Amino acid sequence: SWISAGVTSVDLTGASGLSVTNYTSSFGGTSAATPIVAGVVGLILDVNPYLGWRDVQHLLADTAAQNDPGDPGWFNNGAGLHFNHNYGFGRVDAAAAVAYAATRINVPVEAAPLTNSEAVATPIPDNTPAGISRSLAISGSPNFVAEHVEVTVNVTHTFRGDLKFTLTAPSGTVSTIGSQRWDDGGANFSNWMFTSVAHMGEDPNGTWTLN
Secondary structure, three states: OOOOOOOOEOOOOOHHHOOOOOEEEEOOOOOOHHHHHHHHHHHHHHHHOOHHHHHHHHHHHHHHHHHOOOOOOOEEEOOOOOOOOOOOOOOOOHHHHHHHHOOOOOOOOOOOOOOOOOOOOOOOOOOOOOOOOEEEEEOOOOOOOOOEEEEEEEEOOOOHHHEEEEEEOOOOOOOEEOOOOOOOOOOOOEEEEEEEEEOOOOOOOEEEEOO
């Protein structure tokens, strides 16, 4: 059986709210997650106000707790961080994040992104699970550490919801950057950017493959 747990929070007064008691226990989703994480970030910066947004991002990923461990979507990326396309790095852990913030050293200044591109004139096979793949080499300093990976595509297709995009890093980590969406009957992807954080902490140097 499925058990749904809501977050208890103050509510709008009387009939304007979700409950006439001025409190609700059915508050959830991103509406609840965003202020919770913002509050944790406030605690982090109270302990170490010298952290920047990239430091906080790494810190939250490094200390996240693996929720729903029975879900088959969990994997460890090339940097040893657990990741799940349903849950990201997991549930924010305020105690662990605040403790780590006290000794966290700032990450280096953000480097210019490593890029490569290719003009591909190849038809997409219909109803073929293997699809088509293209590989590109990324080369930079051996000290580089991935944070965000961005893939921009131009695809001509009459029903783009049929398409699924996966990205394989040099480490072997496979991230789904675009899922199939059966209710998306639109055509084409024009300069469409997909972004993934599944490769955070990995060495980006080497061959990346887009399927």
